[in-house]
Amino acid sequence: MSIQGLDHIGFTVPDLETATAFLTALFGAEVVMETGPLDIDGGFMSRHLGVPPETRIRNARFLRLADGTVLEVFEYGGDPGRDDPPKRNSQPGGFHLAFRTQDAHAAAARLRAAGVDMLDGPTLIETGPLAGLTWIYFRAPWGQTFELVSSDRRLDYNPPD
Incomplete structure (x- = not known):
C-alpha cells in the first residue's frame, strides 16, 4: 500500500449554511459540489459511517481552498448528541x-x-x-x-x- 497524501478533510457542523458563509467569505473557499439529503437506511449508516442508525446526512458540501485542498463539510440530523460542543x-x-x-x-x-x-x-x-x-x-x-x-x-x- 502506498499513501500519496490527503484527498480531503471532512468534518461535521451544526449548520451548513453558517459554515459555508464563514469558509467562503473569510477564506475564499469555493463550493464545488454538494450531495443534498442522502436517503440511506440506518443499517448502512451504522455499518459504514459508525453513527447511530437514526442519523441521516442532511447535506454534504465540498469546498475547495485556493491551494486545491478540499473540505467536505457535513450536516447531519437525528443524532441525539448532535448539539454537544x-x-x-x-x-x-x-x-x-x-x-x-x-x-x-x-x-x-x-x-x-x-x-x-x-x-x-x-x-x-x-x-x-x-x-x-x-x-x-x-x-x-x-x-x-x-x-x-x-x-x-x-x-x-x-x-x-
Missing part, C-alpha cells in the same frame, strides 16, 4: 485545521474585524525546529478550532540548513 484540542478526538497564509498578522486582524473569536497571538516561534513560523488559533462560529500559519518555508519538519 466540539471537542477541545486537549481531548482525544479533538483536532484543529491549520490554514496557510502569507501574513498571519494581517489575516488575524481581518478575522478580528469580522468578529471571529481569536485566541492570543499571532505568535512567532523564534527557536527550534519550527523557528520562523507564526501562528494563531481561533474558533469558528460553531466552536471548532482553526489555526492560521505563516512562514517563509512550508512546514516539512526538516529544519533549514
Whole structure:
C-alpha cells in the first residue's frame, strides 16, 4: 500500500449554511459540489459511517481552498448528541485545521474585524525546529478550532540548513 497524501478533510457542523458563509467569505473557499439529503437506511449508516442508525446526512458540501485542498463539510440530523460542543484540542478526538497564509498578522486582524473569536497571538516561534513560523488559533462560529500559519518555508519538519 502506498499513501500519496490527503484527498480531503471532512468534518461535521451544526449548520451548513453558517459554515459555508464563514469558509467562503473569510477564506475564499469555493463550493464545488454538494450531495443534498442522502436517503440511506440506518443499517448502512451504522455499518459504514459508525453513527447511530437514526442519523441521516442532511447535506454534504465540498469546498475547495485556493491551494486545491478540499473540505467536505457535513450536516447531519437525528443524532441525539448532535448539539454537544466540539471537542477541545486537549481531548482525544479533538483536532484543529491549520490554514496557510502569507501574513498571519494581517489575516488575524481581518478575522478580528469580522468578529471571529481569536485566541492570543499571532505568535512567532523564534527557536527550534519550527523557528520562523507564526501562528494563531481561533474558533469558528460553531466552536471548532482553526489555526492560521505563516512562514517563509512550508512546514516539512526538516529544519533549514
